[in-house]
Amino acid sequence: MTEEMKTIGTETVQTPAELSFEKAMLRLEALVAKLEKGNLSLEQSMKLYQQGIQLADICGKTLAKAQLRLSEMESDNPEEKEDGE
Secondary structure, rough: OOOOOOEEOHHHHHEEHHHOOHHHHHHHHHHHHHOOOOOOOOOHHHHHHHHHHHHHHHHHHHHHHHHHHHHHHHOOOOHHHHHHH
């Protein structure tokens, strides 16, 4: 997977679509910490909030895909499901 880079403010970061779930979560946690400090301008806060929404969307979609894969695995192996009940 090629990681596309772009500059946000003075920081060069991977575009959200290229981030792994783990990296997206770490970035989201870092954004929340910055916003919670409360020492940003309104414009900076809005930019970080927008980035946070994108990261949360990536995490949500990744989790939904993982849940679908798990459901498919369970339906492909009904014997294992019966043994566990």
